[in-house]
Amino acid sequence: MEKFFDKFDVDYQEFEFQRYFNGEGFNPLKLLLLPFPSFRRKFQNEVEKVPLTLGMLAKGVELRKWDTEKIEGRTD
Template sequence: MPISVWEDLESFVRMEAGLSQRKTLTRELDLENDLDLTGDDADDFMGKFFEKFEVKHGDFDFDRYFCGEGFNPFVVLGFIFSAKLRRKYDKEPLTLGMLEKAIEIGVWDSRVLAG
């Protein structure tokens, strides 16, 4: 019986994100907010994703979906005074469903994956 794209992706996510079999994975889960993949860990994860599933990078932009590493108290204070700064740190969700669709189409196309 062939392994489906979802089963292969689920296995990959569990291994790379260190998730137990008890954790329920759904297509709506966001890598950063639900699975706590951020910064360098998220960068490594996405690099391995593109390589393993042979997905072309297309228009993938890390900063569109993830915040960088580190904590800067001045940035946190800046959130109080600057809507522009808050928007800079507002990231689009990157879901497991988007990863599945990218595997199916073979390229990262943000417009297609967001819809």
Template structure:
């Protein structure tokens, strides 16, 4: 395990995302729901995260955590009427705690990190 201070990750997230110093962010803060990081922004954010903290991508897969950008009118209609279709867009959230743990480990491990996210939501 590497020695990386939480404050370093927090400062980097604030700078990378343009998050106000007044906004409270914690290990439970979610990229999508709390910091509005999604789509192409999310792809860039995560790429910069892996580079900044020298993290091995491991089994990281963008589509596991984020819905790609762009919807057709038919898809939007189906989302409105179909629970099954809406469920297909559900993704586990990435929390700052997950990012911090990946930075400490030096590697992305979906099973380990996803379990951290589910613990914080329990």
């Protein structure tokens, strides 16, 4: 993503990587804790990721900055 922002000269200070992508790697501790109901609920309640589309990237290029509200079309 950083290369994309650099290539198209987009200010990405507001871009939240974890909003669109899962973390890298695998957490073995998570696997060990899944049998316990209280931890399973915690992992099941993790925030769903927002799909990142080509249209959103194009809008960021058009705006020359990553404005999450405008790019995602949120009105809240």
